[in-house]
Amino acid sequence: MSADQTPRREVVTGVPRGARRPPGHAPARSEISEQTTLGTTYVRSLMRSQLRAALYALGTLALLVGTLPLLFALPAALGGSPGSPEPFVWIALGLGVYPVMWLIARWYVRRAERNERDFTRLVEGR
Numbered sequence: 001m002s003a004d005q006t007p008r009r010e011v012v013t014g015v016p017r018g019a020r021r022p023p024g025h026a027p028a029r030s031e032i033s034e035q036t037t038l039g040t041t042y043v044r045s046l047m048r049s050q051l052r053a054a055l056y057a058l059g060t061l062a063l064l065v066g067t068l069p070l071l072f073a074l075p076a077a078l079g080g081s082p083g084s085p086e087p088f089v090w091i092a093l094g095l096g097v098y099p100v101m102w103l104i105a106r107w108y109v110r111r112a113e114r115n116e117r118d119f120t121r122l123v124e125g126r
Contacts, residue, residue, distance in 0.1 A: 068097065
């Protein structure tokens with residue numbers, strides 16, 4: 001190197017040493033398998049989130065099914081003949097209630113799968 005050339009400066013980029021994990025190291029997984037307090041907290045957190053989703057779905061379903069008697073009494077209250085509300089009942093069930101029940105079930109399954117996916121990411125350290 002000649003006197004008029006300055007040394008070239010190299011920039012090294014990467015994950016800081018403190019943030020690196022040894023391969024195969026999953027602290028959350030070992031906490032759960034060893035049944036430590038932290039592992040129990042992880043599992044309890046998953047169970048709470050699953051229970052919360054189930055209670056939301058159940059509450060919505062109870063609200064939907066709980067209003068059905070009022071809905072079925074509507075034709076008689078509006079002056080219709082009390083002996084023939086059957087077409088209205090079948091239309092209300094087929095076009096109103098069952099699709100909403102399907103949407104509630106679909107929402108619950110997707111929410112439960114998302115909770116499990118988040119928990120797996122936490123445990124695997126991704």
